[in-house]
Amino acid sequence: MIQMFPGRTLIPGWVKIVAVVLAIIAAVALAAHQWDRLWSWLPWSDERRLERVIDQRDRLAAEAAAQAAHIEALTAQARRVETVHRQVIELRDLTDPVIHEARSAPDASTPLDPDRADRLREHDRRLCELAPGACAGPAAAAPAGSGDPGLSDRDPG
Numbered sequence: 001m002i003q004m005f006p007g008r009t010l011i012p013g014w015v016k017i018v019a020v021v022l023a024i025i026a027a028v029a030l031a032a033h034q035w036d037r038l039w040s041w042l043p044w045s046d047e048r049r050l051e052r053v054i055d056q057r058d059r060l061a062a063e064a065a066a067q068a069a070h071i072e073a074l075t076a077q078a079r080r081v082e083t084v085h086r087q088v089i090e091l092r093d094l095t096d097p098v099i100h101e102a103r104s105a106p107d108a109s110t111p112l113d114p115d116r117a118d119r120l121r122e123h124d125r126r127l128c129e130l131a132p133g134a135c136a137g138p139a140a141a142a143p144a145g146s147g148d149p150g151l152s153d154r155d156p157g
Contacts, residue, residue, distance in 0.1 A: 040047040102108060112120075128135035 042048065124135070
């Protein structure tokens, strides 16, 4: 037999087959290794689904924290409203008998003397200067001699 290419040794066929099989195995291993990276940009890939699930978990945790803070604020507000409501009820319980007694007094319908009304207004003004938080605004003042100012709109008893 004459060699066409002198100096080149012939490689047996089984070695060629083994080399091709090894090359195929290496190509498959490389493709399997790069497969996730190759398809990770697709919306249905495992990486994208994992990112969406993590984002959803973080968003739900933030919403739960916000709702917990909201519930805590509503609870504190309910406690404050309950305290004020209790104070209003106690104040009504204390003032209603006094108001009824003042309205049923024998001189309840007698108008005040103008000099006495002026003295009372002056005392009120001085008290309001000393404790401004305890006084109503100027619109709440009633004209002199009107009887029981501020209480005429409430039902007696």
